[in-house]
Amino acid sequence: TDEPKGLLSLPESERDRLSEALQILLATGSINGVDSNRSALYHWCRQYFEWLKEIAALSGLDVALIHEERLIQAIPRTAALRLRLKQEETLVWLALWYAGDVRWRDEGQDQAFLSVAELNDLIRDQLLPDATGPIPKGRLRDILRMAARFNLIRFEPAEPxxxxxxxxxxxxxxxxPFRDLAAWTETAATFHRESDGENPSEDDETSDTGEDEP
Structure with a gap:
């Protein structure tokens, strides 16, 4: 009987596509089909999803195909592949989660929009009410670009x-993946305690993305 075809027997062009998909999943955690630069690759991955699952598994990843979002999401199997965030990054991502949850769950909106000014207000009011000032603009810009790279947000820079x-x-x-707002509040409370004088940790591991920040 003929042996089943494996990944090594794929044509070179298909192996190149598969390699590109895996590299993106490892670097950013997902492939966003809404992005015009990723649309063709997303559709290729949908067509050959079993190949993608096989090669991702060899790298310690599960992959999920979320049709309604046109997204292919990497899910690490081990802690070594999880993204480790510094404190300010964790703070901003928590605030973004909260903003989305309020608009989707509480306000019933289909999309969750806010400005950087509203984000700063949210961080101050909900996470660090006793902070002396906002996160520096340059640092916040970098954190938002990082979140956009991981397909957590769309970010449109403007002046001011x-x-x-x-x-x-x-x-x-x-x-x-907080179960509900109560779980978010429990995590957010750690920032209140740190602002009262406790020593913050250097890193807070909060997310299961493809890999450490490239």
Whole structure:
């Protein structure tokens, strides 16, 4: 009987596509078919999803195909592949999760939009009410770009920076998988305690993305 075809027997062009998909999943945690630069690859991955699952498994990843979001999401099998966030990054991502949850769950909106100014207000009011000032603009810009790279938000920079637009994407619910707002509040409370004088940790592991920040 003929042996089943494996990944090594694929044509070179298909192996190149598969390699590209795996590299993107390892670097950013997902492939977003809404992105015009990723649309063709997303459709290729849908067509050959079993190949993608096989090669991802060899790298320690499960993959999920979320049709309604046109997204292919990587799910690490081990802690070694999870993204480790520094404190300010964790803070911003928690605030983005909260903003999305309020708009989707409480307000019944289909999309979750806010400005950088509203994000800063949210961080101050909900996470660090006793903070002396907002996160520096340059640092916040970098954190938002990182979140966009992981397909957690769409980010539209503007001048002044506070008017920059943010759309929180549903993928953030899987990357920061709180069961409900009460679970979020419990985590957010750690920032209140740290602002009262406790020593913050260097890193807070909060998300199951493809790999450490590239």
């Amino acid at each position: 920076f506070e008017e920059s637009g943010i759309e929180v994407l549903p993928a953030i619910r899987r990357i920061i």
